[in-house]
Amino acid sequence: MARWHRLVLPILLLQxxxxxxxxxxxxxAVRGVTPALDNFVEALxxxxxxxxxxxAMETDLHLIDGLRRTHDQDxxxxxxxxxSTGYALVYCEGTxxxxxxxxxxxxxxxxLALLGSDPFALEEEAFQTxxxxxxxxxxxxxxxxxxxxxxWMNLNLDSQEAIFRLPRVEAMVRRCLELDExxxxxxxxxxxxxxxxxxPRFVGGDPEKGRQRxxxxxxxxxxxxxxxxxxEARHYCTASLDEERFDAIMAVLDEDPxxxxxxxxxxxxxxxxxxxxLLREKRAELF
Numbered sequence: 001m002a003r004w005h006r007l008v009l010p011i012l013l014l015q016x017x018x019x020x021x022x023x024x025x026x027x028x029a030v031r032g033v034t035p036a037l038d039n040f041v042e043a044l045x046x047x048x049x050x051x052x053x054x055x056a057m058e059t060d061l062h063l064i065d066g067l068r069r070t071h072d073q074d075x076x077x078x079x080x081x082x083x084s085t086g087y088a089l090v091y092c093e094g095t096x097x098x099x100x101x102x103x104x105x106x107x108x109x110x111x112l113a114l115l116g117s118d119p120f121a122l123e124e125e126a127f128q129t130x131x132x133x134x135x136x137x138x139x140x141x142x143x144x145x146x147x148x149x150x151x152w153m154n155l156n157l158d159s160q161e162a163i164f165r166l167p168r169v170e171a172m173v174r175r176c177l178e179l180d181e182x183x184x185x186x187x188x189x190x191x192x193x194x195x196x197x198x199x200p201r202f203v204g205g206d207p208e209k210g211r212q213r214x215x216x217x218x219x220x221x222x223x224x225x226x227x228x229x230x231x232e233a234r235h236y237c238t239a240s241l242d243e244e245r246f247d248a249i250m251a252v253l254d255e256d257p258x259x260x261x262x263x264x265x266x267x268x269x270x271x272x273x274x275x276x277x278l279l280r281e282k283r284a285e286l287f
Contacts, residue, residue, distance in 0.1 A: 037060075037063070037064060037067070037076070037079055038075075038079070040060055040063075041060065041079050041082065041083060042264070044056050044057055044060060044083070044267065045086065045264065045265050045266070045267045045268065046263075046264050046265070046266050046267070047266060047267050048260075048261035048262075048266035048267065048269065048270050049270070050090070050267070050270050050271065050274070053090075053267050053270075054087075054090075054091055057083060057086065057087050057091075058087070060083055061080065061083050061084065061087065064076055064079055064080045064083065065080065068080065074114055074141075077110045077111075077113055077114050078110075078114060078140050078141075078144060080107075080110055081107040081108075081110040081111055081114075081144040081148065082107075082144065084103045084104075084106050084107040084110070084148070085103070085104065085107045085144070085147065085148045085151065086267070086268075087103060088100040088101075088103035088104050088107070088148070088151070089151065089271070090267065090268070090271045093155070097155050100151075100155060101152050101155050101156065103148075104148040104149065104151045104152035104155075105148070105149075105152055107144060107148035108144075108145055108148045108149040108152065110144065111141055111142075111143070111144035111145030111146070111148065111149075112145050114140065114141030114144065114145070115138065115141045115142070115145060116141075117130070119131070119145075119168065119172070120165055120168060127168060127171075128171075131171060131172065131175050134175055134179070135179065136179050136180065139176060139179045139180060139183060142172055142175060142176050142179075143173075143176045143183060143184060143187075143188070145172065146169045146172035146173050146176065146191075147173070147184075147187060147188075147191060149165075149169050150166070150169045150170075150173065150191055153165070153166055153169065154194075170192070170195065173188045173191050173192060174188075174192070176188045177189065177192075181216075181220065182220045185217070185220070185221050185225060185227065185265065186216065186217035186220040186221055186228070187217070187227075189213040189214070189216050189217040189220070189228075190213070190214065190217050190227065190228060190231045192210075192213055193209075193210040193211070193212075193213030193214045193217070193231060193235065193236075194210065194231060194235045195210070196209045196210030196213065197210035197211075197235035197236050197239040197240075198235060198239065207235075207236050207239040207240040208240070210235060210236050210239070211232060211236040211240075214228045214229075214231050214232040214235075214236060215228070215232075217231075223259075224259045224260050224262075224263050224269070225263055225265055225268075225269065226252065226260060226268070226269045226272035226273065226276070227265070227268055227269075227272055229249050229252065229272070229276075230272040230275055230276055232245070232249060233245075233246055233249040233250070233276060233279055234275075234279060237249070237286075238286050238287075241287055243287050246283070246286075246287070249276070250276060250279075250280045252273075252276065253273065253276055253277055253280065257273065260273065
């Protein structure tokens with residue numbers, strides 16, 4: 001028995017050393033490739049060709065997921081939540097809302113993992129205390145929990161979950177704006193502006209207030225980013241029956257697309273141009 005131990009134990013120890021080294025090297029490799037992934041995702045959202053970006057986004061999503069299985073990191077979770085939300089919005093909503101909903105919930109779960117807690121499980125007083133304690137360090141986690149969850153709710157308006165949890169999602173988005181209203185191109189203003197426009201007035205809806213939020217986002221983003229204009233056309237103009245403003249926004253479809261295609265968010269601009277064209281085709285139904 002002693003001889004068996006003398007032969008086998010060194011082998012087992014050697015295997016353990018190799019495994020530890022392999023794990024360490026994997027973590028080093030993931031840490032080394034994460035900055036490159038930032039560049040990949042940045043390049044992805046700067047791609048104006050919707051078809052080309054779709055293939056790249058699907059590849060990036062698989063790559064990030066694989067890297068997270070090797071060595072999970074907060075930044076990888078954030079990138080995956082961002083890419084999942086973008087893919088659901090651009091390629092699934094309107095054609096496969098069930099799949100879009102699954103991707104939004106996946107992004108929400110990544111945001112919750114970033115937060116390290118479930119704010120929806122807290123009692124109201126504890127939730128308010130927790131939310132007030134969230135600072136800029138928690139901003140990405142807060143945003144990538146609330147924004148995709150809100151997008152899922154928009155696809156499931158009759159869901160009891162959406163009805164009861166929307167106030168907390170709204171509160172989380174408001175906290176994001178308090179921390180940095182320009183985060184992710186002022187998307188928090190777009191989220192709240194859409195709520196202002198789609199809610200009935202008797203529960204606090206106010207399309208004019210929503211329009212002001214869209215204009216705030218546009219001011220924060222600078223020229224040639226179309227998402228605030230698209231939100232204004234889709235939500236404000238249709239809610240207030242403002243045909244004149246609707247037609248003014250649609251004029252961008254007749255402009256030179258080059259400035260929009262060279263924007264850092266060219267992918268979202270291309271999607272906006274596509275969706276604005278569809279809205280213009282439905283003009284007679286909307287007004």
